[in-house]
Amino acid sequence: xxxxxxxxNELHEDVDFTAETALIxxxxxxxxxxxxxxxxxxxxxDVRIPPEEIVPENFNSAQAxxxxxxxxxxx
Amino acid sequence: xxxxxxxxxxxxxxxLRVPQKTAFSNGKEDMSFGxxxxxxxxxxxELARLGLRGEAVAxxxxxxxxxxxxxxxxxxxxxxxxxxxxxxxxxxxxxxxxNVSARAIIADAKGMAKASKFETEYILRFxxxxxxxxxxxxxxxxxxxxxxxxxxxVVFTSGSTGVPxxxxxxxxxxxxxxxxxxxxLGFSExxxxxxxxxxxxxxxxxxxxxxxxxxxxxxxxPKMLFSFPVKLVEYLNTNKINTICWVVSALxxxxxxxxxxxxxxxxxxxxxxxxxVFPKKDYKIWRDTLxxxxxxxxxxxxxxxxxxxxxxAERELCEDEPIPIGEPFDNTDIILLGDGGREAAEGEEGEIxxxxxxxxxxxxxxxxxxSEAFVQNPLNRAYPExxxxxxxxxxxxxxxxxxxxxxxxxxxxxxxxxxELGEIDSSVLKCxxxxxxxxxxxxxxxxxxxxxxxxxxxxxxxxxxxxxLPRYMLPAEAVRLDSLPLTDNGKTDRRKLKDMACxx
Numbered sequence: 001x002x003x004x005x006x007x008x009n010e011l012h013e014d015v016d017f018t019a020e021t022a023l024i025x026x027x028x029x030x031x032x033x034x035x036x037x038x039x040x041x042x043x044x045x046d047v048r049i050p051p052e053e054i055v056p057e058n059f060n061s062a063q064a065x066x067x068x069x070x071x072x073x074x075x
Numbered sequence: 076x077x078x079x080x081x082x083x084x085x086x087x088x089x090x091l092r093v094p095q096k097t098a099f100s101n102g103k104e105d106m107s108f109g110x111x112x113x114x115x116x117x118x119x120x121e122l123a124r125l126g127l128r129g130e131a132v133a134x135x136x137x138x139x140x141x142x143x144x145x146x147x148x149x150x151x152x153x154x155x156x157x158x159x160x161x162x163x164x165x166x167x168x169x170x171x172x173x174n175v176s177a178r179a180i181i182a183d184a185k186g187m188a189k190a191s192k193f194e195t196e197y198i199l200r201f202x203x204x205x206x207x208x209x210x211x212x213x214x215x216x217x218x219x220x221x222x223x224x225x226x227x228x229v230v231f232t233s234g235s236t237g238v239p240x241x242x243x244x245x246x247x248x249x250x251x252x253x254x255x256x257x258x259x260l261g262f263s264e265x266x267x268x269x270x271x272x273x274x275x276x277x278x279x280x281x282x283x284x285x286x287x288x289x290x291x292x293x294x295x296x297p298k299m300l301f302s303f304p305v306k307l308v309e310y311l312n313t314n315k316i317n318t319i320c321w322v323v324s325a326l327x328x329x330x331x332x333x334x335x336x337x338x339x340x341x342x343x344x345x346x347x348x349x350x351x352v353f354p355k356k357d358y359k360i361w362r363d364t365l366x367x368x369x370x371x372x373x374x375x376x377x378x379x380x381x382x383x384x385x386x387x388a389e390r391e392l393c394e395d396e397p398i399p400i401g402e403p404f405d406n407t408d409i410i411l412l413g414d415g416g417r418e419a420a421e422g423e424e425g426e427i428x429x430x431x432x433x434x435x436x437x438x439x440x441x442x443x444x445x446s447e448a449f450v451q452n453p454l455n456r457a458y459p460e461x462x463x464x465x466x467x468x469x470x471x472x473x474x475x476x477x478x479x480x481x482x483x484x485x486x487x488x489x490x491x492x493x494x495e496l497g498e499i500d501s502s503v504l505k506c507x508x509x510x511x512x513x514x515x516x517x518x519x520x521x522x523x524x525x526x527x528x529x530x531x532x533x534x535x536x537x538x539x540x541x542x543x544l545p546r547y548m549l550p551a552e553a554v555r556l557d558s559l560p561l562t563d564n565g566k567t568d569r570r571k572l573k574d575m576a577c578x579x
Contacts, residue, residue: 013534014538024299024302027299029302030302030546031301031302031325031328032490033302034302034303034328034332035328035331035332038332050333050337051304051305051332051333051334051336051337051338052305052337054302054303054304054305054332054334055303055305055306056299056302056303056306059302
């Protein structure tokens with residue numbers, strides 16, 4: 001989780017990613033950020049996020065994203 | 076057939092033909108041509124009563140069908156619209172409002188809070204003025220005095236001195252563009268557009284104007300969907316969208332994230348793209364996914380109203396061949412200007428210059444910049460004739476198609492946005508505690524990297540820049556140096572900085 005928070009903070013250092021739960025709905029993350037996250041998650045965790053999983057629900061909070069990564073990692 | 080001189084005639088003809096048909100929609104709320112006509116005339120009546128004819132009206136509205144009624148309403152009143160990006164920093168908005176001396180703002184509910192920060196005489200809530208009872212007398216009064224060289228809108232682009240430049244476009248150039256575009260791309264009343272580009276540029280004219288002229292339909296796709304390509308394709312399919320004119324980065328987002336491996340836009344028959352170079356890998360994915368669709372590369376500066384050139388993908392391109400920008404639209408002419416004010420010889424590179432009715436009127440309240448870019452045609456010494464110098468360098472390929480080569484100055488294209496790096500640098504120098512600044516663009520990684528000299532800490536500088544510049548202009552990284560490297564003749568060594576930025 002710390003590694004994921006580091007990736008996110010690299011994109012927006014002024015956002016508290018442990019508290020935010022509407023990263024997409026509030027427009028904090030934009031389309032460029034999504035590509036960066038997908039790329040970084042692959043290089044840091046060796047987890048490829050398939051296109052079907054790139055949906056707002058999985059990106060609205062660091063927690064949701066972390067759950068997605070864990071789920072994909074086990075599969 | 077009566078000749079067109081006012082873009083509102085498109086609306087007035089179409090509303091008689093298909094009053095019930097949806098003109099604009101965001102997927103949730105629809106506006107028919109009849110509703111658009113009535114709301115536009117209501118807004119026009121109110122603005123005309125306020126005595127704003129000939130003036131700028133700023134529009135603080137989200138991308139929604141209502142914004143169309145605000146645009147056309149300003150034109151009904153003989154005014155011209157200046158659409159403001161809701162995410163734009165306050166300081167930049169202020170510069171723009173001062174530049175056009177806007178006395179009135181039209182705002183939606185969200186825009187009202189923003190609008191109240193500025194000292195304009197009138198702040199008008201769209202939902203209220205759209206209920207004004209139409210005064211046909213005052214509207215026809217305005218119309219009688221309107222001519223086709225009156226402005227419709229002012230669109231602001233990045234300016235190298237730190238002040239955005241407002242490009243003024245008139246009825247005549249927009250009509251010229253719309254008719255040529257519809258013909259070249261084969262739009263019809265059955266066209267269903269899926270709009271991606273923001274309303275505060277001239278790019279959405281590609282959808283808005285043909286919709287009005289042909290009685291077609293435009294969906295404003297929610298911005299958020301561009302982050303989630305599978306959902307985006309779903310949206311295209313649900314609404315049976317058959318035509319898209321997107322910036323390359325939006326198309327690339329879909330292909331890069333693998334969406335086209337798992338889903339397919341079923342109704343798409345026309346894909347137009349532009350504003351930057353399409354990576355060949357992604358271009359191929361799109362072409363392979365939609366083998367029967369027609370693909371067009373579009374090219375053109377805001378100063379020549381929308382787009383100026385198009386290339387239809389009908390032949391296969393060689394491995395290292397750039398996608399051509401093709402040929403000019405009907406009634407537009409391109410001159411490739413070589414050194415010494417003569418036309419470039421065959422096979423030679425030259426500056427792409429544009430000639431035609433498509434030329435806009437120039438930059439609002441800025442004679443100096445206008446006369447630098449809109450100049451006498453050097454090939455014509457006999458009478459006054461303006462051409463627009465794009466600053467783009469091009470050449471013709473073996474097929475006689477125009478190809479973009481490079482820029483003459485430090486203007487870049489980043490995520491579909493046209494940016495003067497000089498504007499970033501001058502904004503850096505406006506932050507206290509900075510002495511020198513030079514930003515460069517790493518085209519491979521698509522990152523703006525800023526190098527500067529000063530006491531100010533990089534993260535503090537980034538924070539201050541965010542108050543001055545739109546997000547797409549913010550550097551991905553700010554690097555503080557003791558001094559900027561210089562070339563032998565004492566200028567900032569951009570090449571060296573670029574190498575540093577690219578990690579060489």
